Amino acid sequence: MSKTRSYLREMIIKEWEESIGDRKDLDDKTLNRIVNAWMDDKNNSKHRFDVIKEEIPRAYKILDMASGTGTFVYYGLLNGYDCYGIDPAEWKFRFLKMKAIEYNYPKDWNDRFIKGYGENLPFKDDSFDVVSSYQTLEHVQDIKKCIREMVRVTKSEGGIHIMCPDYRSTFEGHYMLPWLPLFPKKLANIYLKARGRSTKYLTTLNYTTPKKIKKYLLDIGQEEKISLNIVDLNKKKFTKKIQEKNLCFLRNCYFVHYWREYCKRLFRSEMNINYFIYVNKG
Numbered sequence: 403m404s405k406t407r408s409y410l411r412e413m414i415i416k417e418w419e420e421s422i423g424d425r426k427d428l429d430d431k432t433l434n435r436i437v438n439a440w441m442d443d444k445n446n447s448k449h450r451f452d453v454i455k456e457e458i459p460r461a462y463k464i465l466d467m468a469s470g471t472g473t474f475v476y477y478g479l480l481n482g483y484d485c486y487g488i489d490p491a492e493w494k495f496r497f498l499k500m501k502a503i504e505y506n507y508p509k510d511w512n513d514r515f516i517k518g519y520g521e522n523l524p525f526k527d528d529s530f531d532v533v534s535s536y537q538t539l540e541h542v543q544d545i546k547k548c549i550r551e552m553v554r555v556t557k558s559e560g561g562i563h564i565m566c567p568d569y570r571s572t573f574e575g576h577y578m579l580p581w582l583p584l585f586p587k588k589l590a591n592i593y594l595k596a597r598g599r600s601t602k603y604l605t606t607l608n609y610t611t612p613k614k615i616k617k618y619l620l621d622i623g624q625e626e627k628i629s630l631n632i633v634d635l636n637k638k639k640f641t642k643k644i645q646e647k648n649l650c651f652l653r654n655c656y657f658v659h660y661w662r663e664y665c666k667r668l669f670r671s672e673m674n675i676n677y678f679i680y681v682n683k684g
Contacts, residue, residue, distance in 0.1 A: 520548035571673035
């Protein structure tokens with residue numbers, strides 16, 4: 403095992419034990435899957451760029467918030483994009499340097515990663531064609547402020563891709579436990595203690611929901627006097643699928659599809675919010 407991979411494994415275990423629970427609850431299969439994904443810069447973020455290419459084909463300069471172990475930014479750089487990442491975790495910057503050396507990346511690629519927070523992005527207005535936020539908003543201190551900052555640094559006619567858990571679902575992906583929709587935190591504390599898990603991570607979680615994200619976007623659009631057109635990519639995918647199968651008479655039945663998916667994932671896996679926001683500052 404390389405030093406880089408070993409260090410990543412060590413830090414994942416450390417974060418788990420400090421915030422989630424005992425190491426025994428993180429099985430080797432899950433740990434290896436995470437490590438393999440975060441070491442795989444050539445493939446791990448392809449699906450995110452597929453979304454960007456479909457929604458904003460001309461996109462070139464892209465920001466990842468938060469950039470974590472760098473798979474998104476490195477994938478973009480390897481494929482000709484002008485990518486940057488921002489993240490607050492100190493250990494990840496050490497890891498990125500180790501990974502860059504192991505993979506023989508250009509030294510100046512390290513400059514693409516900046517330490518900071520989404521609530522105060524260190525970039526000028528209208529800096530990026532696309533800002534991507536993937537499984538991040540549930541962790542930030544102020545969701546609305548982060549979204550406002552993403553809007554600020556996005557160029558007019560650009561876009562923002564937001565994907566985060568929908569806490570109306572019945573599984574918590576960080577704890578990997580069955581969960582009640584919008585589980586009241588006082589009750590969730592009792593539940594986690596009964597399951598032998600730490601409650602530290604719970605205190606940092608924001609219960610993101612489609613209604614909440616939409617409200618923040620609509621409020622920001624009105625306050626900044628700009629147009630933010632929200633596209634539900636989950637619904638768009640459903641519509642495209644029924645068109646391909648010539649089942650257009652079902653185009654208004656997305657709610658049926660949603661509830662089937664909800665029941666299929668019941669207490670097994672989380673549902674996700676998947677929005678692409680078109681920004682028009684004209």
